[in-house]
Amino acid sequence: MGGGSGRARGGGRAIIIGCLGVVLLAASIVVAVTIGPAGLSPADVLASIGAHLGMGEPTLSRLDDAIVWELRMPRVLTAAVVGAGLAxxxxxxQAVTRNPLADPYLLGLSSGASVGAVLVIVLGVGLLLPLAAFAGALAALLATLVIAMAASARAGRGARLDPTTTVLAGIAVSSVFGAITSLVIFWSATGDSYREILNWLLGSLAGTDWTSVTISGVALLAVGLPLVASARTLDAFAIGETGAAALGVHVARTRVLLLGGTALLTGALVAVSGSIGFVGLVLPHAVRLVTGPGHRSLLPLSALSGAIFLVWADTGARTLFDPRELPVGILTALVGGPVFAWLLLRGRSAA
Structure with missing residues (x-):
């Protein structure tokens, strides 16, 4: 009885936190759009949104409306979607691999996407960058899975994915793809292409538009929602493979599906944002301190916190050093590194 009431209280608290998070995210999006040299107010932003959605008459000048709807709103929405997806x-x-250091780039996805992006930039076909980055991420995932299954087979465990072996295979693939990226940059990149490559590798949301919102949003809905629905399966993974199998989970097949889903989503997000680190590593740990390990609350609240975090990180990246813009990946690393160190130290002291 006590356990049931405790779970009910925990679920109620998660719902309250989630509702507050949705309100905070909506407010963050509106306020972030106002920040900049144009001198816009939240009322201006809401008026522009309403006019474009057919819920009111246009009240802003054509210039201010373009700043809201064509420049800032797509960028802020892309930041929210990318942050939610990465977290x-x-x-x-972290649940599937049972590795607290896991993040979306663990299996070489970022390095594979970087190869694809750098190649099309050097070749002068930057319009294909999202597609090339996505293809590179999937190629890296495939290489990682093939190596991991081959290593497991040679070790006599059959062609199944062992978490530790998969992580090590991801590290190897990441190193090789990273070296290929460096070689291409060293051999071919000059001038504007070098600057564009560096901007992408450091992670940047500059230049995002409604196409970027569509690509990332569709990916989040199509892949993210099934991932959120897998909460009970991920809870089973937390007690180990044997325990998960005893609960009726087909461990090998489920692991491939979940890792494949995260790879698909990461590839789509990286294609529009470049390589942005620490969001997927730090935010789940921070949320876990509040909600506990249950994935029914952890997954949606991690997505919410990631969205809010990246909206403000990108807002800081484009305004703190005005008129120069800092790649948002630098800012997430500057913030995420110390925060993650603090979380580790807090965990040690609590233990």
Missing amino acids: LCGAVM
Whole structure:
């Protein structure tokens, strides 16, 4: 009886936190759009949104409306979607691999996407960058899974994915793809292409548009929602493979599906944002301190916190050093590194 009431209280608290998070995210999006040299107010932003959605008459000048609807709103929404997706992928990967250091780039996805992006930039076909980055991420995932299954087979465990072997295979693939990226940059990149490559590798949301919102949003809905629905399966993974199998989980097949889903989502997000680190690593840990390990609350709240975090990180990246813009990946690393160190120290002291 006590356990049931405790779970009910925990679920009620998660719902309250989630509702507050949704309100905070909506307010963050509106306020973030106002920040900049144009001198816009939240009322201006809401008026522009309403006019474009057919819920009111246009009241802003054409210039101010373009700043809101064509420049800032797509960028802020892309930041929210990318942050939500990366944090969600991080929480899923930490559960599947049972590795607290797992994040969306653990299996070489970022390095594979970087190869694809750098190649098309050097070749002068930057319009294909999202597709090339996505293809590179999937190629890296495939290489990682093939190596991991081959290593497991040679070790006599059959062609199944062992978490530790998969992580090590991801590290190897990441190193090789990273070396290929460096070689291409060293051999071919000059001038504007070098600057564009560096901007992408450091992670940047500059230049995002409604197409970016569509790509990332569709990916989050199509892949992210099934990942959130896998909460009970991820809870089973937390007690180990034997325990999960005893609860009726087909461990090998489920692991491939979940890792494949995170790879698909990460590839789509990286394609529009570049390589943005620490969001998928730090945010699930921070949320876990509040909600506990249950994935029914952890997954959606990680997505919410990731969205809010990246909205403000990108807002800081484009305004703190005005008129120069800092790649948002630098800012997430500057913030995420110390925060993660603090979380580790807090965990040690609590233990």
